[in-house]
Amino acid sequence: MIKKIYFQSIFFSFLFFMEAFSAESGGMPQLNPEFWVSQIFWLTLTFGILYIALSKLILPKISNNLESRKSKILENIEAAEKQREDSETKLKEYEEIISKSKLEAKTIFNQAREKTLKDINAKKEVLDKQIDEEISKAEQEIKYLRDGAPDKINKIAIETSSELIQKLIGTEVNNSSISAIVDDLSRRNGDKYYGN
Amino acid sequence: MAGNPMTQFNVHRIGPEIKVGAFDISFTNASLFMIISSVAILLIFNLGSKKNSLLPNKIQLLAELSYTFVSKMISDTAGSKAKPYFAFIFSLFMFVLFCNMFGMIPYAFTVTSHIIVTFVLAAFIFIGVTVIGFIKHGFGYLKLFVPSGVPAVLLPLIVVIEIISYLSRPISLSVRLFANMMAGHTMMKVFGGFVISLGIIGGWLPLSFSVALTGLEILVAFLQAYVFAILTCIYLNDALNLHH
Numbered sequence: 166m167i168k169k170i171y172f173q174s175i176f177f178s179f180l181f182f183m184e185a186f187s188a189e190s191g192g193m194p195q196l197n198p199e200f201w202v203s204q205i206f207w208l209t210l211t212f213g214i215l216y217i218a219l220s221k222l223i224l225p226k227i228s229n230n231l232e233s234r235k236s237k238i239l240e241n242i243e244a245a246e247k248q249r250e251d252s253e254t255k256l257k258e259y260e261e262i263i264s265k266s267k268l269e270a271k272t273i274f275n276q277a278r279e280k281t282l283k284d285i286n287a288k289k290e291v292l293d294k295q296i297d298e299e300i301s302k303a304e305q306e307i308k309y310l311r312d313g314a315p316d317k318i319n320k321i322a323i324e325t326s327s328e329l330i331q332k333l334i335g336t337e338v339n340n341s342s343i344s345a346i347v348d349d350l351s352r353r354n355g356d357k358y359y360g361n
Numbered sequence: 362m363a364g365n366p367m368t369q370f371n372v373h374r375i376g377p378e379i380k381v382g383a384f385d386i387s388f389t390n391a392s393l394f395m396i397i398s399s400v401a402i403l404l405i406f407n408l409g410s411k412k413n414s415l416l417p418n419k420i421q422l423l424a425e426l427s428y429t430f431v432s433k434m435i436s437d438t439a440g441s442k443a444k445p446y447f448a449f450i451f452s453l454f455m456f457v458l459f460c461n462m463f464g465m466i467p468y469a470f471t472v473t474s475h476i477i478v479t480f481v482l483a484a485f486i487f488i489g490v491t492v493i494g495f496i497k498h499g500f501g502y503l504k505l506f507v508p509s510g511v512p513a514v515l516l517p518l519i520v521v522i523e524i525i526s527y528l529s530r531p532i533s534l535s536v537r538l539f540a541n542m543m544a545g546h547t548m549m550k551v552f553g554g555f556v557i558s559l560g561i562i563g564g565w566l567p568l569s570f571s572v573a574l575t576g577l578e579i580l581v582a583f584l585q586a587y588v589f590a591i592l593t594c595i596y597l598n599d600a601l602n603l604h605h
Contacts, residue, residue: 193367195543200372200391201477202384207392208478212456215399219406219455220448226410227428230421237415 315351322347366550370474370543390470391478398459398472402452427455434591439598446597453482454590461542461582465575473585474542476535483535486593494600505599534592541585545578 323344330338374387409424417425431451435443443450457473464471472478494502506523507516552574555567 193543194370194372195474195476195539197372200385200387200389203386203389204372204391204475204477205481206384206386207388207395208472208481211392211395211399212452212482215402215456216449216452218403219452223403223406223410224428224448224451227406227424230410230413231425231428233413234415 319344319347319351322351366547366554369546369550370471372470372475391472391475394460394463394470394472398456398463401463402455402459406455427451431590434587435594438591438594440602442601443594443597450590450593450597453486453593454586457482457538457589458583458586461586462579464542464546465579465582471542471546473538474546476539479535479539480531482589483531486534486596487531490593490596490600493597494603497601498603502600502603505603530596534589538585538589541581545574545581549574549578 323340326347327338327340327343330336330343372389372391374389375393376388378385379387405420406424406427409420409422412418412421414421428451431454432447435447435450439446460472463469464474491502494505498504506520506527508519508523511519549571552567552571556564556571559567
């Protein structure tokens, strides 16, 4: 696009030149050799000085600057990498310490737990034994009491019935006859009274 | 039309006439703009290389970007062997670029719009490249004119064409830059003349054209400097790495 415009513009401008040449004398100043030597001389001088100054003074400095910046950046990157590695190893160490201490804490905890469990079990056994002994003692007492209860009740029944008869009739009744009756009654109705 | 569009290319003496023997080397407006361009380049790049801060300031960045731009251009087109010629191509590119750009300032003189200037540069490049080629490859440099893989029947014709194209290099190189600069500046002058002659009513169209052309010309000023430098690199590549 630009190229096309450009060629067209060159073409048209040449048309203008034709007009200009025919109108005025002189034509293109570029083709007038009057100052050619002067231009060549000054071009050589200025371009030569420019080239020498750039190549000897300025360009080495710029390339030096670029190189030093590059190396500085590389150094910084290296240092950063090193520090990153350092921090990584430190982090690993830290994690190791943490895991170690965690393990230690666990073992301590487990030991303590086992010990307390053992203690608890031992005490429990002792207490259980005591309780069992007391329970058996009490049971024996109860059994003894229960075993003695019918005789005592019979005795009480005989005594109370003899006294009641004496008060009601006024005569003394033979205890043996009463006891025979009570025994007979208790044998017949013993189940009803004692629940055995 | 107001004024001749070609008068902007007139060279005139500034100060007294200086003669060395039969040659007139008077200081002219062309010399003035060559010096202005060179001084501007040296000033900018001197400022840009003075301090070496890790984080470059604007002018340092400009200098370093130009440096890497040109060095990349050379290494891309001519390879690593062209490194010794870096300074020359860098100064060539900067000189042409600054001359073109200073020419864009109104009433300024465009050094590169003169065929003699571009031709001297191109001829110097041509001779230099040819000398480098012969130093590097001896008479083997002539193999440049004999492309490989061409049928023997066509060879005489091809060799003639190659020789002509090689010899026309300085002409095409110089005329390209000169014609581009001259045509652009002439066209801008012509459109400027139209603005005056068409007056307040009709002058707006050529004025807008002029504005657009200014942008185009700045692009061309850069592009032609780039083309000039890159063609130099390509010619140098032919001389350094002979594989046609």
